[in-house]
Amino acid sequence: MIFGRLIVGWLKAHEDEVRDIDLIIGNPTARDRAPLQHVETMMQAAYAEDALGQWHIADPASPVLIKLRETGKSASSAATWQDKMDAAREHASVLHLRRSVAGKRILLVDDVFTTGAQFHTVGTFLTTQGRAKEVRGLVLGRTPSRS
Secondary structure, X not given: OHHHHHHHHHHHHOHHHHOOOOEEEEOOOEOOXXXXXXXXXXXXXXXXXXXXOOOOEOOOOOOOEEEOOOOOOOOOOOXXXXXXXXXXXXXXXXXXXXXXXXXXXXXXXXXXXXXOHHHHHHHHHHHHOOOOOEEEEEEEEEOOOOO
């Protein structure tokens, strides 16, 4: 619930920056992921927190973007940038749009930003395959960069 409040609170605080957003979706995790589908849980909380429907948060009961299967992990601190990019490409390759996003400005939400590889590949998927007009990102946390 707290993450949902953080997302909706951020949207309210940055209303001028997101007024033109047509659709807010999470960067999906696989449905069979255990123990938790963390992004989906965050988006459910944000959708519930937006009780008046002020924001265009996709209904979690009917997700716009899904991940068809689990893919390799890139979260290891030992992973190189190339490992993370390869994992991000694999992640994007198993995404599926359940409805059109053509011509829409999308706000893509994720929990953690490390290298930007997943945002890049998912954004590319949404703009090339889905023909979205624009994709912006919102994350709840940023990992410290390594020197």
